[in-house]
Amino acid sequence: xxxxxxxxxxxxxxxxxxxxxxxxxxxxxxxxxxxxxxxxxxxxxxxxxxxxxxxxxxxxxxxxxxxxxxxxxxxxxxxxxxxxxxxxxxxxxxxxxxxxxxxxxxxxxxxxxxxxxxxxxxxxxxxxxxxxxxxxxxxxxxxxxxxxxxxxxxxxxxxxxxxxxxxxxxxxxxxxxxxxxxxxxxxxxxxxxxxxxxxxxxxxxxxxxxxxxxxxxxxxxxxxxxxxxxxxxxx
Amino acid sequence: xxxxxxxxxxxxxxxxxxxxxxxxxxxxxxxxxxxxxxxxxxxxxxxxxxxxxxxxxxxxxxxxxxxxxxxxxxxxxxxxxxxxxxxxxxxxxxxxxxxxxxxxxxxxxxxxxxxxxxxxxxxxxxxxxxxxxxxxxxxxxxxxxxxxxxxxxxxxxxxxxxxxxxxxxxxxxxxxxxxxxxxxxxxxxxxxxxxxxxxxxxxxxxxxxxxxxxxxxxxxxxxxxxxxxxxxxxxxxxxxxxxxx
Numbered sequence: 001x002x003x004x005x006x007x008x009x010x011x012x013x014x015x016x017x018x019x020x021x022x023x024x025x026x027x028x029x030x031x032x033x034x035x036x037x038x039x040x041x042x043x044x045x046x047x048x049x050x051x052x053x054x055x056x057x058x059x060x061x062x063x064x065x066x067x068x069x070x071x072x073x074x075x076x077x078x079x080x081x082x083x084x085x086x087x088x089x090x091x092x093x094x095x096x097x098x099x100x101x102x103x104x105x106x107x108x109x110x111x112x113x114x115x116x117x118x119x120x121x122x123x124x125x126x127x128x129x130x131x132x133x134x135x136x137x138x139x140x141x142x143x144x145x146x147x148x149x150x151x152x153x154x155x156x157x158x159x160x161x162x163x164x165x166x167x168x169x170x171x172x173x174x175x176x177x178x179x180x181x182x183x184x185x186x187x188x189x190x191x192x193x194x195x196x197x198x199x200x201x202x203x204x205x206x207x208x209x210x211x212x213x214x215x216x217x218x219x220x221x222x223x224x225x226x227x228x229x230x231x232x233x234x235x
Numbered sequence: 236x237x238x239x240x241x242x243x244x245x246x247x248x249x250x251x252x253x254x255x256x257x258x259x260x261x262x263x264x265x266x267x268x269x270x271x272x273x274x275x276x277x278x279x280x281x282x283x284x285x286x287x288x289x290x291x292x293x294x295x296x297x298x299x300x301x302x303x304x305x306x307x308x309x310x311x312x313x314x315x316x317x318x319x320x321x322x323x324x325x326x327x328x329x330x331x332x333x334x335x336x337x338x339x340x341x342x343x344x345x346x347x348x349x350x351x352x353x354x355x356x357x358x359x360x361x362x363x364x365x366x367x368x369x370x371x372x373x374x375x376x377x378x379x380x381x382x383x384x385x386x387x388x389x390x391x392x393x394x395x396x397x398x399x400x401x402x403x404x405x406x407x408x409x410x411x412x413x414x415x416x417x418x419x420x421x422x423x424x425x426x427x428x429x430x431x432x433x434x435x436x437x438x439x440x441x442x443x444x445x446x447x448x449x450x451x452x453x454x455x456x457x458x459x460x461x462x463x464x465x466x467x468x469x470x471x472x473x474x475x476x477x478x479x480x
Binding site: 138 | 313314324325326327337370372386387390
């Protein structure tokens with residue numbers, strides 16, 4: 001399949017008669033590598049934070065107290081309903097500025113985590129709510145408290161059901177991290193743009209860019225499928 | 236044991252599943268059968284008696300002690316009981332052994348070894364020792380229900396409540412499960428059993444509560460109920476059920 005895709009790509013580029021110039025990419029390899037590592041670090045931090053945010057918002061939406069439910073629901077709708085670009089600009093240049101936090105790396109990680117966390121909250125909520133009433137009743141019947149019911153019965157079963165959706169969202173998160181350049185974070189896409197303008201090339205940087213993202217997202221998907229198999233059981 | 240209910244009401248939305256249930260068993264009842272047509276309130280009453288559901292009003296008295304009407308009290312109370320459901324309701328992500336051992340550790344504070352030993356003892360007694368590492372989906376219906384009985388019995392419950400335990404099973408598996416329940420009844424376990432298996436109830440029960448439309452139509456000693464039922468509803472029900480068996 002790889003050979004077919006490469007062949008098709010080569011043929012396409014050959015038809016448009018693009019003149020490749022790879023010297024710029026080679027000269028900038030250290031900067032590109034640094035950008036890639038930056039993207040990795042921010043994504044890893046935002047992933048951990050987004051899972052935390054997703055879990056909290058999911059719990060909030062299922063809370064017995066109405067104000068908490070309304071607040072969590074509103075946050076989810078706001079975060080999912082507005083563009084990440086706007087959230088980053090307002091969040092960094094207005095809110096973080098007002099709070100005197102001048103750490104683009106930290107603020108960027110948190111903002112990205114909030115945005116993706118809202119999507120994860122709904123994925124988590126869907127899987128938790130798909131665990132049937134008979135399982136909850138069985139948990140009550142053996143004497144589990146509410147906490148124990150979640151800990152031993154609902155979360156372990158919901159975890160497996162949430163895995164495919166969560167993986168997709170985390171892959172999106174890695175790609176969405178490219179928007180962080182708007183608040184001055186020199187991640188991979190930003191470095192590629194810089195390289196393109198400095199070496200008067202248009203497309204050379206973007207092919208390694210795509211490969212660099214795939215180098216992270218493919219192992220992530222592979223690992224998630226392994227997890228799915230490990231937790232697979234018939235119901 | 237003596238089980239007593241006074242004016243117990245439990246509704247689901249506008250539907251009153253129990254519309255003022257009142258009965259009292261003899262002081263020495265061991266196996267109480269809840270009988271009656273489907274939708275009559277058997278399952279709801281069973282859950283209220285076992286503190287799995289809290290009634291809106293009325294009280295349930297067991298051996299002179301009134302059961303709590305709040306969730307925290309009900310949790311403490313239902314930890315003394317064991318439940319078996321029509322659909323087995325085992326935890327599908329856990330093995331048979333873990334299904335039995337986990338509540339012992341988490342709820343009854345047993346250490347790992349003691350919980351595993353107790354779980355193995357029960358699975359062995361119910362003929363499941365060869366299957367302890369299988370998940371529910373790898374077991375037959377009868378085996379699943381026996382595992383569910385093992386789970387309910389493991390903490391040595393004061394009262395074992397069985398809600399139509401054989402309704403989802405074929406005749407052979409039904410036989411397997413009824414044998415187990417009969418053995419338990421003969422061993423002196425206090426049991427509340429909601430069932431449509433009339434001949435089985437006749438064999439093991441010593442008290443019958445007959446429910447229809449959320450009310451008690453008759454509550455009497457089993458021998459009286461099965462030989463000379465007083466209410467017309469119970470007579471019809473018994474005749475209808477004995478027609479083909």
